Amino acid sequence: MTDSMEPQPEIAALLPSVYAELRRIASANMARMPPSGTLQPTALVHEAWLRLGGNENSSWQSRAHFLAAAAEAMRHILIDRARQRSSMRHGGKQQRVDIEHIDIPIDTDDDERLLAISAAVDKLTAENPQIAELVKLRCFVGLEVAEAAKVLGIPRATAYRRWQFARTWLYKELHG
Numbered sequence: 752m753t754d755s756m757e758p759q760p761e762i763a764a765l766l767p768s769v770y771a772e773l774r775r776i777a778s779a780n781m782a783r784m785p786p787s788g789t790l791q792p793t794a795l796v797h798e799a800w801l802r803l804g805g806n807e808n809s810s811w812q813s814r815a816h817f818l819a820a821a822a823e824a825m826r827h828i829l830i831d832r833a834r835q836r837s838s839m840r841h842g843g844k845q846q847r848v849d850i851e852h853i854d855i856p857i858d859t860d861d862d863e864r865l866l867a868i869s870a871a872v873d874k875l876t877a878e879n880p881q882i883a884e885l886v887k888l889r890c891f892v893g894l895e896v897a898e899a900a901k902v903l904g905i906p907r908a909t910a911y912r913r914w915q916f917a918r919t920w921l922y923k924e925l926h927g
Contacts, residue, residue, distance in 0.1 A: 769818060770796070776822050790832060799824035871924040875917070885910060886917045 777792035777799075802824045811817040868890065876883035881903075888899040900910035 769814060769821075772818065773799070773821055773825075776818070777825055790829075795825055795828060796821075798828050802828070867925055868921070871921055874924065875920060881905075882913045882917050882920075885913050886921065889914065889917075 773796045774792050777795040799821050803820055811820070872883055872886055872890075875886060884903060885896075885899050888894045888902060889896065892899075894902065896910050896914050897907050899914075900907045903910065905913075
């Protein structure tokens, strides 16, 4: 009786001969999908191998049968990840916005925008007065974050974190 951790002779011979081909299939599958950020072709091959039963499955009729099953397993893994990323609990169809490109300029000639920003700052004041003070100093007085930190008597790092939160919060408020 063989140890369950040791591959059976047929499987042990099959995997090394198809590993490079599986990586090629995985790379091709992943190239057609939106970037996942974390899943690499090698990890996809290994996850497919585990889904196929790993060392326990010896029912492969041929190399082509094994490759077809592996390709199908990889497809299911990629589809499952895509579904997970697009589910509402993971943000759904929301678009990522780079926080570094968000600025809240105050245009005193645009009355509607000025009133919208003022209303948003009032709402922020009710929720978080310290962050609202930073927003007022940045948007209405024109101070840089470091200068506002000195005025508020807080560390610069704290001011930068609060400003990052404030920009995101204001962007959401102003753009729905």
